[in-house]
Amino acid sequence: MPPVPDGAPPDATERAAIAAALTRGAQRGRLLEILLEVRDAKGGVGISPAGLAAVAEHLRLFPSEAYEVATAFPAVNYAAATPYATEGCGDLVCGLLQGAPGAGVCRNRCDGARPAPVARTFADYRAAGGYGQLRRVMADPGAAARMLAQLSAHQAVGRAGVGFPVGEKWRQVMAAGGTPVVIVNGDEGDLAIFKDRFILETDPHGVLEAALVAARVTGADLVFLYVRDDYAPIHAIVRRALEEVAAAGLAEGIGLELRRSGGAFICGEETALIASLEGRAARPTERPPFPTTRGYLGRPTLLHNVETFYRLTAAWGGTPGSPASVLLDPQVRLFSVSGRVCAPGPKPVRGLSRLADLVEIAGGMQNGHALGGLVIGGSSGTLVGAADCRRPLADLLAEGLRLGTGGAIVFGADDEPRAIAARMAAYLARESCGQCGPCRIGTAHAARILAAPGPLDLPLLDDLATVMGEGSLCALGRNAGRFLGRLSLPGRGASA
Numbered sequence: 099m100p101p102v103p104d105g106a107p108p109d110a111t112e113r114a115a116i117a118a119a120l121t122r123g124a125q126r127g128r129l130l131e132i133l134l135e136v137r138d139a140k141g142g143v144g145i146s147p148a149g150l151a152a153v154a155e156h157l158r159l160f161p162s163e164a165y166e167v168a169t170a171f172p173a174v175n176y177a178a179a180t181p182y183a184t185e186g187c188g189d190l191v192c193g194l195l196q197g198a199p200g201a202g203v204c205r206n207r208c209d210g211a212r213p214a215p216v217a218r219t220f221a222d223y224r225a226a227g228g229y230g231q232l233r234r235v236m237a238d239p240g241a242a243a244r245m246l247a248q249l250s251a252h253q254a255v256g257r258a259g260v261g262f263p264v265g266e267k268w269r270q271v272m273a274a275g276g277t278p279v280v281i282v283n284g285d286e287g288d289l290a291i292f293k294d295r296f297i298l299e300t301d302p303h304g305v306l307e308a309a310l311v312a313a314r315v316t317g318a319d320l321v322f323l324y325v326r327d328d329y330a331p332i333h334a335i336v337r338r339a340l341e342e343v344a345a346a347g348l349a350e351g352i353g354l355e356l357r358r359s360g361g362a363f364i365c366g367e368e369t370a371l372i373a374s375l376e377g378r379a380a381r382p383t384e385r386p387p388f389p390t391t392r393g394y395l396g397r398p399t400l401l402h403n404v405e406t407f408y409r410l411t412a413a414w415g416g417t418p419g420s421p422a423s424v425l426l427d428p429q430v431r432l433f434s435v436s437g438r439v440c441a442p443g444p445k446p447v448r449g450l451s452r453l454a455d456l457v458e459i460a461g462g463m464q465n466g467h468a469l470g471g472l473v474i475g476g477s478s479g480t481l482v483g484a485a486d487c488r489r490p491l492a493d494l495l496a497e498g499l500r501l502g503t504g505g506a507i508v509f510g511a512d513d514e515p516r517a518i519a520a521r522m523a524a525y526l527a528r529e530s531c532g533q534c535g536p537c538r539i540g541t542a543h544a545a546r547i548l549a550a551p552g553p554l555d556l557p558l559l560d561d562l563a564t565v566m567g568e569g570s571l572c573a574l575g576r577n578a579g580r581f582l583g584r585l586s587l588p589g590r591g592a593s594a
């Protein structure tokens with residue numbers, strides 16, 4: 099148990115770090131960001147109990163409130179003696195496939211060591227027609243209504259996994275009353291998913307223009323870009339883009355803020371994300387009310403995934419010229435391919451006919467390995483065996499396979515599917531925020547069952563799946579149930 103905040107004064111270095119962070123903004127909503135800024139100023143070592151007490155006093159919070167937030171986010175590294183390091187996916191890709199659990203291999207490097215991509219500049223983006231739509235929406239009051247019609251015509255849907263219609267979400271926000279807030283969700287906390295990173299690091303202005311268009315159309319006065327804490331190079335790219343846009347007068351009357359998430363998968367769940375922006379612990383809340391009607395500080399909130407915003411630019415013709423521009427074609431799907439392939443990375447694919455083709459697209463299997471199968475759709479996705487990977491994808495989709503956010507972890511014929519499932523379950527157990535019993539107990543129990551030697555108790559796993567699916571508040575617990583219920587392991591039939 100980390101020590102509780104106490105009243106002894108922090109040392110001089112920490113005092114200076116706290117003062118600097120508070121100067122940049124001393125509102126409760128910035129609590130997570132303040133704690134991350136102090137951590138960074140201390141070389142990755144988290145704020146001390148004495149420092150936390152000082153921050154709490156300054157923000158007029160009870161020490162217990164500040165403590166709850168500081169201990170809820172791994173990235174704050176509260177009261178730790180050593181610098182923060184992301185845990186990496188000792189859980190799956192690095193741990194299982196590369197045999198390097200916790201060996202400092204960060205889970206957001208599952209796409210291998212690529213040369214750092216170059217972000218399209220503000221000048222190049224504008225030269226290709228960028229920010230034209232934003233100017234039209236700003237200049238012409240009728241453009242907003244046309245924009246909504248365009249979204250419907252394009253059948254734009256959310257890209258975070260569920261596929262909710264974008265136009266419908268915008269209409270709900272506009273009908274709610276009050277001044278809305280727009281949030282770009284770039285938390286990207288799931289295992290081996292790096293599609294949003296690819297978009298933000300190659301074409302940040304495409305995302306920003308779409309978010310600003312959304313703000314103008316819905317009448318929002320505040321836009322948050324919420325980006326995963328360990329995407330440090332992207333923070334620099336986004337900060338610069340925000341400054342450029344503000345300097346060009348394209349965000350007049352709209353507050354633009356970059357905020358970092360707290361290093362937990364649950365930070366990306368929309369209500370938990372909003373809680374973290376309000377200075378509270380990232381724990382999902384019951385819906386309704388949905389964020390569209392009652393979100394950030396009770397205001398109507400339009401929240402979309404990075405890719406969703408980026409693809410909206412296609413509705414007005416897009417801005418060709420960046421590697422991410424291939425996504426302007428609605429038939430192209432962006433996969434995050436990792437695992438035992440020669441060239442892991444973000445792979446935009448048009449018309450994928452079989453999952454096995456992803457392996458070829460990612461450079462083929464690594465030497466000495468034959469295809470064992472794929473984990474599709476992240477930590478609560480589906481284990482698809484090699485035989486099914488070679489069947490038509492359309493058939494698998496018709497049988498209920500979901501591609502989710504396009505994660506595709508390739509494993510070999512020598513990798514044990516049960517061990518992979520155990521690691522997926524262990525990841526979900528670690529990332530459960532713990533407030534619902536079925537999820538907290540069920541994920542941990544499932545991980546234990548899968549990791550234990552001996553025959554697998556499939557009826558018990560099915561029962562756990564049912565309880566978690568029906569008794570969990572958010573999709574982490576509900577999908578953990580689905581993932582277990584679909585498990586294709588020795589003793590059970592086909593995958594997918």
Ligand SMILES: Cc1cc2nc3c(=O)[nH]c(=O)nc-3n(C[C@H](O)[C@H](O)[C@H](O)COP(=O)(O)O)c2cc1C
Binds near residue numbers: 256286364367368574
């Ligand atoms: C545990 C959990 C983690 C999530 N993480 C993310 C994330 O990292 N990025 C994201 O866009 N959506 C994430 N979501 C989904 C969000 O709650 C929300 O539905 C989504 O951002 C809506 O975006 P869309 O309208 O573009 O589909 C997560 C959901 C859950 C349950």
Ligand code: SF4
Binds near residue numbers: 381529531
């Ligand atoms: S389902 Fe799990 S992660 Fe979601 S709110 Fe409940 S305990 Fe937290």
